[in-house]
Amino acid sequence: MEARMPENILIAVAWPYANAEIHVGNLTGSHLPGDIAARYHRLKGNNVLMITGTDAHGTPVTLAADKAGKSVEEVYRFYHEGFIDLFQKIGITYDLYTTTHSENHFKVSQTIFLALLKNGFLFKKTEPQWFSPGLNRFLPDRYIEGTCYICSADGARSDQCDACGNVLDPAKLVNPKSKIEGDASSPELRDTEHYFIDLSKLEPDVIKYLKDRADYMRDTVLGESLRKIEAEGLRPRAITRDLDWGIPVPVGEAGWETKKLYVWFEAVIGYLSAPIEWGQVSGQKEAWREWWINPEAKQFNFIGKDNIFFHTSLWPAELMGVGSAFMEIFAGEEVPLILPYDVPANQFMNLEGKKISGSRNWAVWGRDVLTRYDPDAVRYYLTVNMPEAKDSDWDWAEFVTRNNNELVATWGNLANRVLAFCYKNWDGRVPDVDSLRPADLELLAAIENGFHTVGAELEAVRLRSALGETMKLATLVNQYLDVNAPWSAIKTDKAEAGKTIYTALKAIDSLKVMFAPFLPFTCERLHGFFGYETPLFGEQYTETVKDSLGEHLVLRYRVGQIANLSPQWKPSELKPGTKLNQPGPLFKKLEENVAEEERARLGK
């Protein structure tokens, strides 16, 4: 393949919230597609930085801590460490998985706030907000419900009634109640002053930002952003809250000590602060600029559809409002930050036809499912069923059949049958061949072409399609084997059988690379069967970072011994005579009763 300049690719994933475990819907929604993209670009030789971390702040964490009788820090650390354990077990290779509760993130977030203030995009405004006398704290609207004063339906939110659809005046809500368990006090409206970001002023910029990307952004994403904004406009939005837990608002005025930056205003800033922290812990303090100042860099935000607004409106608005002022305050140079290239948001994954619900245990939890199934089996099903265009469904019976009929039968069996046949009949070595036949060259050409077609799908973040293309190529090799039947040929002409096996091995060696972003664990094993001495991927590890807020665990990724290899996203160059290692099955076939057993676990 032609030489090319490496691209700088930032893979930024939505920040998991520290009040619940991660389930398969969260994985397929953002972490897994991000990891597949990151691994592909690494194989391609691009400079990849994949980051995110735990969103530690916000009211729900505070309330979860109250309920558990623990400190907010304990609660956030509990989930944070669990997330890191899961990402190692399922191979989500963050270069840095950190947290919003770090000195660095505080500083970067506050700098963004100050830059927006400097540029005139923030204003203060006093509004009534619900206050719980029982909890002695302000509560977000979602925690208040009452009776609608228009249609008399119960369960109306304070600003809108779902029953009649009317927008409500919170002050008129009848019999307002706190939805917090154990809070029997009657919430009341109290005036409170907050900072707002003037999104209406930034609306033309946001529209232009989205229109510039409209030819490749997903239709579902544009529908929830561009078309919605054109229809409804953007309104100013409060970016501070009355809360003890969170990032202090960097204004030295009295009365602001009890207020914090709104979680989504600051969580998205993590896409900037995490690369900065990554540079610090890697001893390359300025390296983050390669993904944030370099206008050629491409940033991807992998998120679920629930976050589309924050990533297609609020975050670009923050960045455009900041302009060069962030760097001016942060580093003393007036250069602008770049804007995200694409926001490939996924829809939701349901479970057995119903919406996933953590509180009702209608969920397949990431760490739990990995105690019974291999990570690549889970990754495979989550990828073929990824909700790229619309909501999808995790169905246990389908999990079993896709595992058995596709992963095991088409791909795993292909690798195993060819390697085992070769190992047994050619003394553990790749057969020697003098020349190849037209059919052999034809197969290898088709496989080689896959690096272009599958690569194009991966670059466009059409992951289901990319995996489907790869699986089709595996079928092509199965067909080739059937036509050439080396198990028959070997009885009369071992050289001919050797050509078939050599060709098939080379094809499998190539397919291994194409499958690797999706199935990294088994492809790494297969890589080992072929006798390679360096791995396909680097390794994950954790370390503890200390700062003025204390310390936090981070997950990292070390490229290690493959750092100096040339890009691996290219056709196999397998040499005749290469010594193989003892092969074995890559995947496990699942029993038919698995679906029944798993369904019995749900909802309990």
Next chain:
RNA sequence: GCCGAGGUAGCUCAGUGGUAGAGCAGGGGACUCAUAAGCCCUUGGUCGGGAGUCCAAAUCUCCCCCUCGGCACCA
């Protein structure tokens, strides 16, 4: 109510102007290297309904029906 996304073979879904597709499930066959896997052939659809534009529509326009999601100070 408003906004958005969907409604294509029994099931899960791909397909945005040019003779209806894939995988699974069902039926038949040849083979045996392989986790009884793989391969070949095959049954099956008036592309939610109606009207329109066009030489030509699953694909564009309009109306209607149904499902799901959101309704932004909730993450």
